[in-house]
Amino acid sequence: AQSVTQLDSQVPVFEEAPVELRCNYSSSVSVYLFWYVQYPNQGLQLLLKYLSGSTLVESINGFEAEFNKSQTSFHLRKPSVHISDTAEYFCAVSLPGGYQKVTFGTGTKLQVIP
Amino acid sequence: DTAVSQTPKYLVTQMGNDKSIKCEQNLGHDTMYWYKQDSKKFLKIMFSYNNKELIINETVPNRFSPKSPDKAHLNLHINSLELGDSAVYFCASSKGAANTEAFFGQGTRLTVV
Numbered sequence: 001a002q003s004v005t006q007l008d009s010q011v012p013v014f015e016e017a018p019v020e021l022r023c024n025y026s027s028s029v030s031v032y033l034f035w036y037v038q039y040p041n042q043g044l045q046l047l048l049k050y051l052s053g054s055t056l057v058e059s060i061n062g063f064e065a066e067f068n069k070s071q072t073s074f075h076l077r078k079p080s081v082h083i084s085d086t087a088e089y090f091c092a093v094s095l096p097g098g099y100q101k102v103t104f105g106t107g108t109k110l111q112v113i114p
Numbered sequence: 115d116t117a118v119s120q121t122p123k124y125l126v127t128q129m130g131n132d133k134s135i136k137c138e139q140n141l142g143h144d145t146m147y148w149y150k151q152d153s154k155k156f157l158k159i160m161f162s163y164n165n166k167e168l169i170i171n172e173t174v175p176n177r178f179s180p181k182s183p184d185k186a187h188l189n190l191h192i193n194s195l196e197l198g199d200s201a202v203y204f205c206a207s208s209k210g211a212a213n214t215e216a217f218f219g220q221g222t223r224l225t226v227v
Contacts, residue, residue, distance in 0.1 A: 032213045043118070043204055043218030044157075051214075088155060094213035099145070099169050102213055104157040 002027035004091045006105035013081055014113050021076040021108045023065075023091030033074040034092040034102065035065055044090060050074060051096070061085075086112045117141050118219040120205050126225045127195055134191045135222045137205030145169075146188035147216065148180060149204040157204070163188055195226045 004025045013019045025031060032051050036044040048059040055067040065076045074091060091105040118139045127133050139146065147170075148160040161180045162170035168180070177193040188205060205219040 041220070043206070043220050044216075045218070046215045049215070090157065096213070097211070099162070099164060099211045100213050101159050101162070101170050101172075102216065103159075107155045107157075 001103075002029075002031055002093045002095060003103060004033075004093045004105040006091050006108050008108050009106070010109045010111060012111045012113055015083055016080045018079050019077065019081050019085075019110065021089050021091075021110065023074045023076065023105060025072050025074060025091075025093045027072075027093065027095075030096060032094045032096055033065075033067060034094075035059075035063070035074075035076050036090045036092060036104070038088040038090065038107075040087070047076075047089070081110070081112050083112050083114060085110060118205055118207055118217050120203075120219040120222050122222060123220065124223050124225075126227065129195055129197060129226055131195050132191070132193045133195060133224070134189055135203055135205075135224075137188045137190070137219060139186055139205075139207040139217070141207055141209070141217060143207040143209045143217070144185055145208045145210060146182065146185075147206040147208075148188065148190050149206060149218075151202040151204060151221070153201070161188075161190075192224075195224075197226050200224055200226045 034049045035047040038044045048057045050067045058064045088107045094100045094102040145164045147162045151157045163182045166182045179191045182188045202221045206216040208216045
């Protein structure tokens, strides 16, 4: 079965500094990969996803993630964070095709320090 | 204009009680889900319905029974509540499979005392 590992439970970073949130996946077959964000007291929102094609995917608010098959990674990056980026970030994986369940990582709390 | 709405937002109840959480989506999606998020933020799928048919049923105690009266609603009924059921329960929906994009409700924080 496929799984994801987020090694960092918390990542503190100063405002306007760059950040990388790490995600590694485990699967013997091709996978879909996702990053979801959860703001305080809210549900999860899709930030970006990799299904196929270009290995670099971007979100509308400046985040990007790169699918690296050889390293089985899908790290999330942003060159300059804002206070409003403070949230919990979840990496997730699923198999391609219809009605496959999505397996979430344990989350990384991004704390942006003014 | 809430896309996925759950009620109630907070639920505090005693052990042994039976409670229900309701979920409605107005996105026209045909697939709905229940997820459980524990105190360590670990999120795990419980059930998935497509067009009112159960398609994913993870290892969940029989005390949990989902009901989907129509495509826009997926309710969760829990019998004989236990302390370990305390968690945040999220409803979600997607157009087709979850492995495209799932839209989540704001969650129901269930506390069993």
